[in-house]
Amino acid sequence: MRLILSQRAQKLSSSAIREILKVTERPEIISFAGGLPSPETFPVERIRASTETILNTAPMPALQYGPTEGYMPLREWIAARHSTGSLQIDPADVLVTTGSQQALDLLGKVLIDPGSRVLVETPTYLGALQAFSLSEPAFASVPSDENGVQPEMLTPDLLNGARFMYCLPNFQNPTGRRLPLARRERLAQIATEAGLLVVEDDPYGALSYTGEALPSLHSLMPGNVVYLGSFSKVLTPGLRVGYLIAPQALHRKLVQAKQAADLHTPSFTQRIVHESVKDGFLDGHIPKIRQLYSQRCEVMLAAMREHFPKGVTWNRPEGGMFIWVTLPTSVDSSQLLEKAIAEHVAFVPGAPFFANEPQKNTMRLSFVTVPPERIQHGVAVLGALLKRELS
């Protein structure tokens, strides 16, 4: 066979996370690598009951092909969930996707030409960089600090010709940071004035440890935003149900791209999600997830204070699943990872999260799937390793 790959395929590379996940499947490894939600939070009984109800009451449509746009009762539920006093969302603007990862893929396909400027945070979710990269954009990194993207840095030069800006305002992957209200408002003002489309990716928004939420960019400038949501981090990722909310002109194109990609997200899993959430289940369930994650976050922060040497810094997340660590510039975290894996601890090196100019001395730690004693042990191992590196 003569295999001639497209130029696009030749440029493809594997997600650093997915590669590391292969290693971390080994039971002896303490993994701070995956952005996997904690399986302890999966509502197995609820999903079993929903599945039975569906198979008893509506087996045929659940097992049949369905519309590309998604299962209408679920679209209605999503629209109602994201409507606020001032913002009423039309279910027609909702598109159910196969995880929000698919929304990223579809957006790349319909918005990016080779060389198109796409604005991203520094750093940003590597799965989005991977999805957009297939369409060969020119990424422009918007300067960001520990509070997130800096709207004032969106100069006319940077905005010029940008197809969209990809933004993660809540408990960002990979840094765990949350964009303060004043920056959200300023960003909304600048984007509206410039006519800039903003892609707001929000899988972690519900996981605020105190439960207190900030207004979404979508609510501040609905005409300018595509909002991406997901059931992965509040219900279960294995059902692969996410969604986007987009203005109609863009929505139509995304539907066409999805027709080509997978016809529709499985009828069965959409109905399981809907049956599980329709009676307010998440309002009781999400606080349990928040409590577990905030406890584990505290355990990791305390262990880091105890074991990490001087010169290593990190943030204190107010929600979500990640802590972002900055090491002295002499340490390359991908080399550190090899040594850590030899000692049965894994994390994700920071470099792949940068679209340009990777900061190799950074790493992402996820604390949510690891029980407290193993968090303490894993952090102690990393701390000892770092002390050796820096001595």
Ligand code: N5F
């Ligand atoms: O909705 P879903 O499950 O497709 O989630 C995709 C996604 C979209 N946007 C952001 C910001 C995300 O963090 C994710 C999921 N991220 C996980 C991570 O670790 O970064 C995915 C890890 C799971 C894996 O690659 O197996």
